[in-house]
Amino acid sequence: MKIATWNINGVKARLDNAVTWLKEAEPDVVCLQEIKSVDEGFPRGAFEDLGYNVETHGQKGFNGVAILSKRKPDEVRRGLPGNDGDEHARYIEADIAGDHGVVTVASIYLPNGNPIGTEKFSYKLAWMQRLEAHARARLAHEMPLVLAGDFNVIPEPMDARRPDAWVSDALYQPESRAMWRTLVALGFTDATRACFPLDELYTFWDYQAGAWQKNHGIRIDHMLLSPQAADRLRASGIDKDVRAREKPSDHVPVWVELGM
């Protein structure tokens, strides 16, 4: 089973790009972030024509997440538990059957948190604490679980071409990175890094200042595998070439192949 995640930065603006990539990559499950659409406005027909079931958790104008799945999910849950007053659409998870068991897949759009020192940064850290609590509860089931998405965290210096350029950024703050480590230490495997321990891996290049041309990238899109999912890890990759196409997202797809 191939599972992918991609922050597409606007599903309507990226529709042609997304269809092209889906036909090439042929993932069984796709987690999307920043769909920037309400549920009713999501162009579901274009994805259904490719054989996908479409589950969205959208909102107007910004944020919004979705899960596309070749097999119809057994169950779908929307929103990250822990704060009923949180209006941001940043979390959706689905139980999806493979040929050998069920995997729970979450599409995550973790808050950016900039600028630091504001309520945006405290919202990010609070959201990460809620994610940790939810992940801890899910791990207790001891089932295959994949947390996939735009985590908006640069885990290590090697995950940025120019780490010094990010020292004042919410993505690279000690608190953000510590929360990331706490989450991973619950028992997750960072799939892409596990497959390529020493490689230069980036998933985002800013639109501005020629970041792509200068390879001024960062790795912030991640796939965390529970022990039961990690046992089945066959391969992982980053579809970097998507960034060089016409009208690209500033993020590129990341994927894992699980033997299930």
Add this chain to the structure above:
DNA sequence: ATGCCTTGTCGCACAAGA
């Protein structure tokens, strides 16, 4: 130091992104 681009919005500039 700031903006650099891009998307979406009851657009005609601005918020949000990272």
